[in-house]
Amino acid sequence: MSARKKSPLVLTLGEPAGVGPELVIRAWQARAGENGGPADLPAFLVVGDPALLARRAAQLGVSLPLAPCTPEDATDLFSDALPILPAGPKATAEPGTPDASSAACVLAGLEKGVELVKARRAAALVTNPLAKSVMYEAGFRFPGHTEYLAACAGGPEGLAPRPVMMIWSPLLAVVPATIHVPYRDVPQLLTVDLLVETGRIIAQDMACRFGLAHPRLAFAGLNPHAGENGTLGREDEEVVRPAIAALREAGIDARGPLSADTLFHPEARENYDVVVGMYHDQVLIPAKTLAFHDGVNVTLGLPFIRTSPDHGTAFDLAGTGRANPASLIAALRLARRLADEEAHHQPAQPAGKPAGEAS
Structure with a gap:
């Protein structure tokens, strides 16, 4: 392969009975500006069952040349045919109706995708949504993609890296410090160490992959009005504020705790690069409200780049031809941008203290 040729992205099909296969087809149709798509759509290689894609294309009335x-070879073929690397068993699931073939097909595609990015044969991994209930029935022991990919990534002495979920769009980037947990458990799960580690991972990846040498992190308070100096709960004073102080001491521009109800209007968004929220809905509701079709799920903290559409399997839309590929296209474009930035990244000098902070 030529040294100048970029490695393609690798794209999984996700749940065979969901919208993933259809989104793959629609995204490939959007190459070079076709059907109103972005002219700069990056080349990608699909991993999965070719027969599934051919069957779904026929159901949609789409002519789909597969390669x-x-x-x-994927980048050279991409303009004329959809490159695919067969992986795993045949997927027999029909749109909207997952069956026993789904979990095995999804896992095989994930395993192959991780193998390719770890071997640097692909620039980044982009994953279509899986159905957790289907995976759990087949013995899948991880809460979702993120935890599975962290386990696959490995690390020193076999320790998996700690992944951090970011929802990114051109308008807003957010990270929930706690993710898929009941709200009643959040105060007990929030610790200074958790917030400091989360902030460090965000700052590192925003620098080496997003090209922001000194990213600005705004921490939302847990309680209304960030606790009103402890009168509306002590968590913001006893957990959030000490974590921010530790991050600032390490040279990271961390701000807060800030009242969440005034963090997301346009003027406020000019003052930070990422919002770190204390729980899932605190930051995902504004993120999805502002950019539902353009949001991208990005996993920070992994040794490879992974993005995903910011939506689920949408069984109700599968096979109807109405699934919107915008979030997948955004995930592909962002994955290419991050891979290119990382490839050219040079280690930055240690960050100084945030502007305005005394030495």
């Missing part, structure tokens, strides 16, 4: 190939 079984290796990653090294």
Whole structure:
């Protein structure tokens, strides 16, 4: 392969009975500006069952030339055919109706995708949504993609890295410090160490992958009005504020705790690069309200780049031809941007103290 040729992205099909296969087809149709798509759509290689894609294309009335190939050939083939690397068993699921083939097909695609990015035969991994209930029935022991990918990534002495979920769009980037947990458990799960580690991972990836040498992190308070100096709960004073102080001491521009109800209007968004929320809905509701079709799920903290559409399997839309590929296209474009930035990234000098802070 030519040294100048970029490695393609690798894209999984996700749940075979969901909208993933259809989104893959629609995204490929959007290459080079076709059907109103972005002219700069990056080349990608699909991993999964070619027969599933061919069947779904026929159901949608789409002419879809498929090109079984290796990653090294995918970029050259992309303009004329959809590159695909067969992986796993045949998927028999029909749109909206998952069956026993779904979990095995999804896992095989994930395993192959991780293998390719770890071997640097692909520039980044982009995953279509899986159905957790289907995976759990098949013995899948992880809460979702993120935890599975962290386990696959490995690390020193076999320790998995700690992944951090970011929802990114051109308008807003947010990170929930706690993710899929009941709201009643959040105060007990929030610790200084958790927030400091989360902030460090965000700052590192925003620098080396997003090209922001000194990212600005705004921490939302847990309680209304960030606790009103402890009168509306002590968590913001005893957990959030000490974590911010530790991050600032480490040279990271961390701000807060800030009242969440005034963090998301346009003027406020000019003052930070990422909002760190204390729980899932605190930051995902504004993120999805502002950019539902353009939001991208980005996993920070992994040794490879992973993005995903910011939506689920949408069984009700599968096979109807009405699924919107905008979030997948945004995930592909962002994955390419992050891979290119990381490839050119040079280690930055240690960050100084945030502007305005005394030495």
